[in-house]
Amino acid sequence: MRVSRRAFVRRSTGLAALLCGAARLAVPSQTLAIEPLPQPSPPRARARLPTRTFTLGRSVSGQPIEATSLGSGPVAVAFIGNIHGGWEPMARVVVDLGLDYFLEHPSEVPPRTTLYFVPTMNPDGYQAGRPLWEDADGTGGTGDVALAWTAFNAHAIDLNRNFPTNWSSDACGGERARLIGGGPCLAGLGGPRPFSEPETRAYRDFILRRNVRWALTYHEDQTPAVLGREGGGGPSEPFALELAELAGYPYVPTTTAYPVTGHAWDWLDAIGVQGAEIELEYRTLDQDFNISAVQLLIERALG
């Protein structure tokens, strides 16, 4: 069943839902102050290695999903940000700044690799969130509820629940779902079928056509963490463990708060991609670690 955005908005504006969301949103308001975001400088002119910006596909609203590749080697390594749109803007900034770093340090791109940087897989959600950041203060009020919607695409579907591994149309999503519906799960949040959304199809086609075998994906959460396949194990777990140790973040093999379905990283793991999902701490960037994580992934990809 498709999520009815109007129905959820109506429900979420009830006092009980707001109080419920406020009580459960354990994020200090100051951590949600995200203006101004670090802005990467226009980097294209500085590139001294094969560099190409291209479009992976288009969002529901027709916005391009852009990627930049550095290098032209056979080992494809991807850094994929911001599937949760305006709800998690730092998950975009981290990829923008990563690209900026490697354009500044082209000698750090090994000849055998091609690095792909995809700042946002959810451009509609990201754009929808921008005007809301100021009013989303972490109190669980209307600003936070409005921002929670921008975690999804323009069909009100959570793209990170729309992948085929353990997919379910009814799906759960933590704070964003609690703010909107009063609980961790929402009917239809995973979409009508796996890969029903143009953004997730673009994601799939990018990974398969470019033969990406190593990747990092980025989110934000109340506490930083490194994740691999839900439930642990799988080809991505060794790297995830190594990365967690490097970061000093916990490795979280299993989400206990709610069942995880249709998850992008579970699909990546299922097709043999190695790497990890990084949960950045809300509205913060540990850029030294972020660059170290990219460097470690490149090193492991090259064996």
Ligand SMILES: [Zn+2]
């Ligand atoms: Zn997320």
